[in-house]
Amino acid sequence: MTYTKITLIAFIALLPFFSNAQSSKLIGKPAPEIVFKEVLNDSKLSYKLSDFKGKAVIIDFWSTSCRPCIESFPKLEKWQKDYQKDLKIITIAQDKKARIVKFLQNRKLALPVVLDTNDQQYVKYFPHEAVPHTIFIDKSGMVQSITTAGLVTDKHIKELIAGKKVTAQYSDGVEKEIENLIGSEQGETDVQIVQKPFDKNAYSVYKSFKNGRLTFINMSYSTIYEILYNYPNRTRTRWENPKSYYRGWGASDQAIGLEIYAPKFTKEQASSAILGYLSGIAPVKVKFEEREIDVKVLTKLSDTVKMEEAKSDDTPAVSTSANGIEMKSGGIENLASFLEDNLSKPIIDETGLTKKYNLSFPWYPEKPNACLEELEKIGLTLTDGKRKVKLMILVADK
Template sequence: MKTRIIFLLTFLFAYYTSAQQKLVPLKIGDQIPDFKFSNVLNTEGEPIRISDYKGKILILDFWATWCAPCIASFPRLDSLDKAFGDQLAIIPATYEKVKPVENLFNRMESIKHIRKPMIVEDNILRSIFPHKILPHYVWIDQEGKVLAFTESSEVTTKNIQKILEDNNTSLNQKDMTYKTTILEKSYFNSEIIKPETLLFQSSIAGYTEGLLGAYKVHFDENKKVERIIVNNQGIIQLYKLAYGELNSTFSQNRLRIEVEHLDSIQFDGSGQKFIDWKKQGNAFCYELFLGEYFRDRAFEIMRDDLNRFFPQYKAQVIMEDIDIWALVITDEEKAAQLKTKRSESILKDSFSEFSMTNRKVSWLISILNIKYLQDLNATLVDKTGLKDNIDLLLQGNMTDIQSIRKALEPYGLDFIPQKEKVPVLLISDNLNRIPTSL
């Protein structure tokens, strides 16, 4: 009896090993084996086989719940599937388990009506059709032979019709060796892609030792944004820069934070405790480089990046009535004397003195809002209407609005408390996001 058991285990192991060895990658023209799949949704527990689709064009749609383009394509592909009836079958296949897939389809209005066979927990198909980019489409002809590997753009009514009518397989093939090799290399190390062809490049990293928490925006000769660099800043600071576009600073009373886990986005302390908080995954380094064509869209691209990097949050600018300190002209004659007579542009500031030469009034407003009056219960807004560059010297306590008002008096300027509808940055939890895991 013991000998029989050993023989049976040896036979099963040999059979299993042999079966595993058969899962070799297939190429165009190969016959796909008649695999049987038991992990299939929407078939009332019935398995499906490759042979079930003989006589039809079979398109295997490799996807995942974290792949937004995959999910966005489902309604279109479902319509194609129905339009061609018994001539076509599009079968989604994913390595993910049943629960996250079912949760996704039950939750999303745009796809919850789709009830077609879907292969889950797949290890077979992704072994014989290896790929590194999703979505990925494998075309199988009516006889079970591999026709093509393509991207989403090739799955069209026109292309399907061509294959049905005259077996025309002139699809734009996905080059599986070329594209995956490029993905393994650094962009600038590629022998094919040249740095001078770069249109834009962005990257993000976590907290980096040795870098001061700050940002800098570089401009080209036409005063367009060429590069944005942010070092060791929190998510709020990233959003403020992206949505403020250097025109709005979003001081404290122009910021609304409505997130459940506030400690992951905001820290009220300072010193070493603040640095420790940053190191705990709460600070980031970001860089954006733009080719000439994209420089008019710098902050739009940065906002898109933040949406991808932090899908758990949603940021938007809304209009609200809030308290402001409006910088106004109280003496036209004195204010007229502010117009610069200098060619050089200079800016100096400290807690006891602010001076600028040949600069816009907006520089005064921005620096006071950002550096010295962050805790003020109202934001500073320029209402002077001054268009020319000015020269200005203020001496006093730059953290005290009353001291600043006194220093402005000789220049015919003053800050007056008012209420006004102004842009406010709202950062909230993104309740509509597609989670990466469920």
Template sequence: MKNRIKTLSILCLMACLLLINPVYSQEIKPLTVGDTMPDVILKSVLNYSKRSAQLSDFAGKAMILDFWFIRCGSCRAAMPHLDSLQKAFKNDLQLLLVTWEDKKKVEEFFTTDLDAKHLKFVNVVNDSLLRKIFPARGFPHQVWIDKNNRITAITDGTNTSVENIQKLISAKKIDLPVKVDEMDSKLHQGTDPLMTYRYGTTKDKILKYSYLSKRRLEFRGGSSLEVDTLNQIARASFTNIDFLQLYDNAYTSSLGSGDLHRPSRLIRKDTSSVKTEADYKTFTNVFCYDLMYKDTTTRGFGKYMIRDLDEYFGLKSRLETKKIKCLVIKEKGVGKGYRQPLNGNDKRFLDCKMIVGKKNKANKAWQGFVLEELNRNSYMPIIIDLDINQPISFEFTWTPNDIKAMSKELEKFGLEMVVEKRPRKVIILENN
């Protein structure tokens, strides 16, 4: 019987506690602007007629909860201004300082600090409840509550002006940005690379970002250029491409190198161990590079990319025009057979046919043929030294080890192929 009475007494006590403060009866969820402030119990209060209080004790007044701590310089610096506002609006405003710090430490601070010893704020100390309802990392942290217990603003204290206080008291609209603190400690401290956090909503803040890595298996090989016009962010991305392609793309500021011949593009005067051509056995010279920067076009990525590559590889690069050996297709004699269409078909565009071996034939439009096929397969740059403003048609068998044979085939079109030194844009690499 005694045990039963004891159990009933405990249950009654718990019920009474829940009725006294409904906030404790459920999970505490943070509140924001527009929510209604509950009538919470303030267990430990300084400079008040009682040791504890409830928010309803201040009914009929607008209220500002000012969260602070002793070592917060900005909090202390704002106190004289807050004191003057409390005195000016004492009949309509209740300012409550709120801190989680110990009562004795707070009392000592207001007793010994020269700037604060004359201030007499109603101060909530040893707080844990309000801090859960209004979590924050940056201070001061202020919560403005109107006379109807509606939360009208959450600010950093920089907007605590006479004009805004009058709006709060009159229940007028207060258009202030809501102070939102990041409570995830991992995110708050930036322990992961910063680009990984909320990229979609923060990319408008990017000024410049670059990333260089070794080959990554999860990426396909490729490249892309794009512009986010809304956020004015340009991006150049290269995944699993070789050393030569990195520098080539950097110096052309494009995805294609035009009529440039990649094998002769770099002149190496450096001692770096990184190979020029792609090594698809060890992949030691295959890289990923990602660049983002503030711009509305993709034409300027090269200057950033060159700087990044030179810095990482310990090189000094420059673009230079030098005379190098080239395979030149040019006129021979007075015949103009190359001005006639192939196979009797009239062509408005510049067309060529290249026969590779006995089975494979490559028919390409002029630019595709020259830029993609010839220069891709040639050990020297190929130059078509002809007036391309007029229709051009010719064909030959690609035998790069036998220039004389190719030249002989071209003779029937009034052309020849010879080796000559011609000025070409090349990239010089030297030790830094």
């Protein structure tokens, strides 16, 4: 491959940013008098924030499609139980009531759930664009911190209850569109690659190939390789040294910012160029090996399946979310890939199905094993097994 021009700019500091100053301005000010309506899973159906005067209050915004939100529930439940005399935790769910009812059937929750489905009436008090989003209010009614439950520790809870300054890291829960690393274009024939260090104040962002530009911000070497090689995330990646330093996240050289700008390149050419760049400078290298590993095997329960066959003139369309997969004229490989992503285990398709199907397959993050019941409804099942699988092996000196 011939480049007209290559410009390499390495290790330029990124500028810190906070994407919604509105939220941070609320810290240190009295919390608004909020009336909580449509309260589920509590002894009362409604209450006001002032009803908990003399207690510290944590308001946690979440949704059923937010895995980090759900993963934070055990510690929120523990804190509510351990500090019930001094603390009230209120969760606000941004889902329809029917979905929350189903969630509570699948996963018992020892916290109240306030429905926020009426034009996001509670978001106006604490503006944000993404969840989790967690508000700390002290016993005097002052907003002490705005963070996410995943960043909260027992130390922060004790600070809140004691009336001390809460040292939880600020986060507004917004993933802002970050500026390009390279900046303005330098002509139609230039090829530029820029590398920048990890920025503790920025989010982890991947911008797919568009207009000759491919961008990674605050991403680990392993994730960058998985994207460039179009390899399943986590499930088919292994480290040659399981204790490798670069398996971590947070040190300045464990994740980087990396961008290519090549207006004449295709996506494949841009990916190849970055891989060539990484082969010369990255502390993590890759190789591919076939190994026998534990997998889940997708098979039919009988000779027939209970899925609608697509018509020959149906336009293929597949969309996925944390709440399921919708297929229009999609192959069974799309369902297998969705299951692999959400179960975090290689899925081997041994159904023998080659037709295209229309399928609406629900997913419940709070109860992953419910997928077995859903699969049975369409005549499929998953079983444990061992198979030889081509793996991406990550190699590092330390």
